[in-house]
Amino acid sequence: MFVSYKWLEDYVDLEGIKPAELAEKITRSGIEVEAVEYKGEGIKGVVVGHVIEREQHPNADKLNKCLVDIGEDAPVQIICGAPNVEKGQYVAVATVGAVLPGNFKIKKAKLRGEESHGMICSLQELGVESKLVPKEYAEGIFVFPNDVKPGDDALQALQLDDAVLELGLTPNRADALNMLGVAYEVAAILGRDIKLPDTAHDTSSEKAADYISVKIEDQEANPLYAAKIIKNVKIGPAPLWMQTRLMNAGIRPINNVVDITNFVLLEYGQPLHAFDYDRFGSKQVVVRKASDSEIIQTLDEQERTLSSKHLVITNGTKAHAVAGVMGGFESEVRDETTTILLEAAYFNGQTVRQASRDLGLRSESSTRFEKGLDPQRTKPAAERAAQLISMYAGGEVLSGTVEENHLEASMNVIHVSTERVNKVLGMSISKEDMIQIFNKLGFTVGESNDVLVVTVPSRRMDITIEEDLIEEVARLYGYDNIPSTLPATAGTVGGLTPYQVKRRKVRRFLEGAGLSQAITYSLTNQHKSTAFALHPAYETRLSLPMSEERSVLRQSLLPNLLDSVAYNLARQADSFGFYETGSVFLAEAEGAKPVEKEHVAGALTGLWHKNLWQGEKKAVDFYVAKGIAEGLFEKLGVSDQITYVQAEREGLHPGRTADVHLNGQVIGFVAALHPVVEKELDLKETYVFEFDLTDVMTSETKDMKYTAIPRFPAVTRDIALVVDQHISSGQLERVIYEAGGQLLTDLSVFDVYEGEHMEEGKKSVAFSLQYLNPEQTLTEEEVTAVHTKVLKALENTYQAVLRG
Structure with missing residues (x-):
């Protein structure tokens, strides 16, 4: 909404208030002034x-x-x-x-x-x-x-010495889409009186009812239609002051009659339309729904095809306007027009919006009908237009207004106590100050048992409940006057919770490992919602989704993360890694409210290391992804509770997938994508992981203990074990650690062999074991005793024998 400072002075005394200062006051009261344009600046x-x-x-x-x-x-x-x-x-x-x-x-x-x-x-x-x-x-x-x-x-x-304030109105403040609405607001802010236009004008002895009748067939879509007849009109340019005001408001001047209807639109917020009475074609106005495929030629000389959802103004047979959107070309006001049929009506906003959207026509008129009009201004706006046409177009206004009125316009009456207002605002505003604020806004205030009874005028359709009145008190009293208090006592020290600290550790570690954070939608489609889910759960579907692609809450972070990988690969990025921390939603029963759990997921593709000057390249593989996971668990202090178990999961490579167990419970996986999935998503070889971060970060951890650097040497023994092929190195490691006791301080796999010279169904796994006593040098007898115990345990548990 563009507001002319000079025009606003017609309604409110702005003496001593400069445009920039006024803009600041309006903004502080709740309506943002996006800009102040000084029209003739620099000239x-x-x-x-x-x-x-x-x-x-x-x-x-x-x-x-x-x-x-x-x-x-x-x-x-x-x-x-x-x-x-x-x-x-x-x-x-x-x-x-x-x-x-x-x-x-x-x-x-x-x-x-x-x-x-x-x-x-x-x-x-x-x-x-x-x-x-x-x-x-x-x-x-x-x-x-x-x-x-x-x-x-x-x-x-030319009124180029004016300043124009551009108001950024929220949808609820349709009352400020006109000069009088803004004047009410400014008068309340400044504590000054408002001067309303005088609409008095002379009328002839002839009656409008002798020239026109009104019939409404759809009273819900059009509860009020009023018509006035103005004769002997002389079409010409509008007065200069009116033309310049329209131009400053962003509207092009046309002629005196059209400019007057636009002027009243901006002044009252009530759209009007002027028909050439002689071209209208009958003495009756019939407001009805259009027939399917009915044709009308609008003012822009385009033929529009209507449907039964659209409301039209007709002469009983032929449509002459799309109600609230645009008039018809056939009955437009032209240079030779002498008699005007002036329309002032209240149309249902939803009906106007439907026609505006279907026809691709959006106008100042349709915008105001869509957002809502003050029903009490419809007929006064018609009188104001008739007055101006008689003054500036020489029109002779016939007596009376022909109308059909089914509009039930009532004012909202809201009760609010001063105690309630002060409790919500945290202030101590007196009852007298509250009454004064409501009076400034043009509200009527009464009292009943220490409760204020406020009658809200129909122009303020946004005021419907007690909280709306409280907001009005706050913004007119001044948000700057609301006392500031700390949200906690002076002795309370703020800080992150242990969970938040761990979440930051996760993000910093993964970024330090070379991954970039991604944030994807929690909503996805039905197919992707359950893909890669750690545990089976019921889907959670939205009742009113914006699209099928965003209709179901996700149960895994990976599907959307892989979309990000595919997007970047398609744009010539060939080596990168993404991670995301976010919520998944798991419902335990059909239609049940889902449980929200935080997960972390990652996806890597391309080269992990690339040192071209040394001729060194290392592609991402399973062990890179697993190494990042191990480092993360080490950072969170749960590495001693984690085990990896070979697994098969849908969508993941059957030979490169490991479930991650925390104290025996599955909390995630590390894997390569299945080649079929990579082909479907147009991906290169990609490795992924996903863990239940909630379980990991709420798991109990041992306090960190530091040990002194050993002063005594360690003893290393290598063993190569022949075991069945289905036995994993992790299973063997657990037995070795348990049997080795406190003297076994380190263990690693350095070779796995299968094939020639190996019995069918068997494999060789080679370990390096390190024994150390921090208190003294180990003797050969001590090492041999422990090592023999380890070998015996392996033999008893997995029938493992030393490779000859």
């Missing part, structure tokens, strides 16, 4: 000039030599190329030394041998947008009406 030296003489330039066919009175001692000669310049016109003249938009300075010049002392200006040259310039002046200079005199300030005459 100077532009005056009204009177063209005394005009003749053809002697040396140029397209130039004119003009003698112009600019209010000085003698007229000046100006060379002008505008095709519409004529003797007797009053024009805007940039004098020598003037500055125009873009810091364009006017100097004395000589054009084709003739001196030029200034420039006769078009509106575009004075900073007015081309789309707002009246059509008759679109290709030439602007011509003033005859009520100006040479030497007057042209910017003032």
